[in-house]
Amino acid sequence: MKQAHHFExxxxxxxxxxxxLTILASSKLASSLFKESAVFTGLLEEGSRQKxxxxxxxxxxxxxxxxxxxxxxxxxxxxxxxxxxxxDGIANVIAVPKDRHYNRVFDQLTHLRKRLxxxxxxxxxxxxxxxxxxxxxxxxxxxxxxxxxxxxxxPLFGLIDQQKMETVRPxxxxxxxxxxxxxxxxxLTAMDDIDNEGLTQLNALIQSLSIMGITISITGIHxxxxxxxxxxNAVIYxxxxxxxxxxxxxxx
Amino acid sequence: xxSDELADIFxxxxxxxxxxxxxxxxxxxxxxxxxxxxxxxxxxRIGQLxxxxxxxxADEHLATAICDFVISATDNRSQxxxxxxxxxxxxxxxGEDHYLGLKMVACVFREHGWVVYxxxxxxxxxxxxxxxxxxxxxxxxxxxxxxxxLPLVKSYMDAFGILDPKPAVLIGGRAVTLADLSDAxxxxxxxxxSLETLQNWIRSRKERNHETSASL
Numbered sequence: 001m002k003q004a005h006h007f008e009x010x011x012x013x014x015x016x017x018x019x020x021l022t023i024l025a026s027s028k029l030a031s032s033l034f035k036e037s038a039v040f041t042g043l044l045e046e047g048s049r050q051k052x053x054x055x056x057x058x059x060x061x062x063x064x065x066x067x068x069x070x071x072x073x074x075x076x077x078x079x080x081x082x083x084x085x086x087x088d089g090i091a092n093v094i095a096v097p098k099d100r101h102y103n104r105v106f107d108q109l110t111h112l113r114k115r116l117x118x119x120x121x122x123x124x125x126x127x128x129x130x131x132x133x134x135x136x137x138x139x140x141x142x143x144x145x146x147x148x149x150x151x152x153x154x155p156l157f158g159l160i161d162q163q164k165m166e167t168v169r170p171x172x173x174x175x176x177x178x179x180x181x182x183x184x185x186x187x188l189t190a191m192d193d194i195d196n197e198g199l200t201q202l203n204a205l206i207q208s209l210s211i212m213g214i215t216i217s218i219t220g221i222h223x224x225x226x227x228x229x230x231x232x233n234a235v236i237y238x239x240x241x242x243x244x245x246x247x248x249x250x251x252x
Numbered sequence: 253x254x255s256d257e258l259a260d261i262f263x264x265x266x267x268x269x270x271x272x273x274x275x276x277x278x279x280x281x282x283x284x285x286x287x288x289x290x291x292x293x294x295x296x297r298i299g300q301l302x303x304x305x306x307x308x309x310a311d312e313h314l315a316t317a318i319c320d321f322v323i324s325a326t327d328n329r330s331q332x333x334x335x336x337x338x339x340x341x342x343x344x345x346x347g348e349d350h351y352l353g354l355k356m357v358a359c360v361f362r363e364h365g366w367v368v369y370x371x372x373x374x375x376x377x378x379x380x381x382x383x384x385x386x387x388x389x390x391x392x393x394x395x396x397x398x399x400x401x402l403p404l405v406k407s408y409m410d411a412f413g414i415l416d417p418k419p420a421v422l423i424g425g426r427a428v429t430l431a432d433l434s435d436a437x438x439x440x441x442x443x444x445x446s447l448e449t450l451q452n453w454i455r456s457r458k459e460r461n462h463e464t465s466a467s468l
Contacts, residue, residue, distance in 0.1 A: 045398075045400075046398055046399060046400050047299070047303075047398070050303065051302075051303045051305070054303075055305060063305065065305045066302070066305070066308055066309055068309075074347060078309045098309070102310065106313060109313070109317070110349070113320075113351075114372065117370065117372045120370075121369065121370070121371070124369065
């Protein structure tokens with residue numbers, strides 16, 4: 001690519017092209033800003049090549065066109081390209097960088113979008129962690145405490161809903177079976193509230209236990225729970241006691 | 253509403269009008285239809301208008317931002333909360349900033365109950381590998397709009413091949429409709445030309461998984 005003497009020091013990328021868009025001459029800045037190429041389209045990003053071929057001809061070059069150039073490091077830069085064709089079929093072409101303010105705003109927007117995306121992603125990871133912790137809490141909300149050879153105490157903690165019961169149910173059945181318990185005492189003192197699905201599930205658990213031949217006691221019932229248990233309108237295979245102490249004393 | 257009309261609304265910059273129109277369309281159409289029949293052709297149309305020197309890059313960015321807003325505002329995240337059909341990580345190749353396609357792909361996966369990690373466009377391979385080792389996705393989706401990115405396919409595929417468990421690799425985006433990807437296919441990648449084919453792939457995978465679990 002030879003440099004024409006009369007415009008090589010211009011402070012803008014300037015080219016002389018023929019009809020085939022071969023670069024006949026260019027300013028110094030053109031060779032430092034863009035990739036090296038013998039043809040003009042070789043300086044452009046793939047999405048701009050066809051546009052350059054269509055618009056850089058004597059019949060259409062009245063208006064400036066936007067083209068995306070590639071820097072030597074393949075970074076895209078949009079520029080306005082002004083062209084004037086001479087009668088000998090040579091074009092003088094000037095590429096004018098976009099207004100700096102425009103670039104600044106565009107970079108800022110890109111940055112904001114990336115931040116939003118990253119925040120979104122971080123939130124997703126946090127949510128997964130929170131879900132995991134919640135599952136841990138569920139698993140811990142019905143521990144099986146072995147009192148003696150025969151008896152297991154199971155206090156229920158917090159709000160009892162379907163998900164919590166589904167989490168603890170298999171573990172309770174497994175524990176009772178493994179520890180060969182004969183009496184299971186559910187203590188509801190620390191139980192916050194129980195919704196309808198939780199209640200149905202709890203009753204199902206009690207039924208499963210009684211089929212296994214286990215005697216079940218329920219204690220620590222708050223008036224609020226009592227109302228709920230009544231609403232269930234089902235036979236509950238368990239005896240009820242006012243306090244844990246009563247159950248423990250009665251068993252002996 | 254035609255996709256050309258929607259392109260004009262995007263270019264006008266009226267975000268809420270665009271959203272109203274799209275919500276109305278969604279009453280009688282699926283999200284996949286919205287993406288495939290309306291948004292994608294509207295954005296191709298906008299690219300074409302730039303090619304024809306009718307609009308500037310600034311207009312194009314405005315339209316992209318509004319399309320982005322519409323996709324986000326109509327995204328249905330509740331489905332992915334209900335069932336965990338699988339984990340997918342999606343990204344664009346390094347050196348390319350097209351991201352609307354990724355967002356649409358994320359929506360389609362979510363609608364089928366998948367957990368989606370959208371890593372965004374222009375993701376260098378080292379970062380992709382870090383994230384994949386941490387997240388252990390069942391599927392990795394790669395998107396390219398520019399054909400010039402496709403030579404990178406092999407290096408990404410080779411890197412993902414050493415992950416344990418090895419994820420399925422999907423490649424999509426406008427570039428795959430313009431170039432030949434038989435090499436990537438030979439290495440085991442699934443090349444998907446449209447959201448339609450993506451949806452079919454998700455469905456057939458679900459059926460396959462059912463059959464596998466039924467035969468166990």
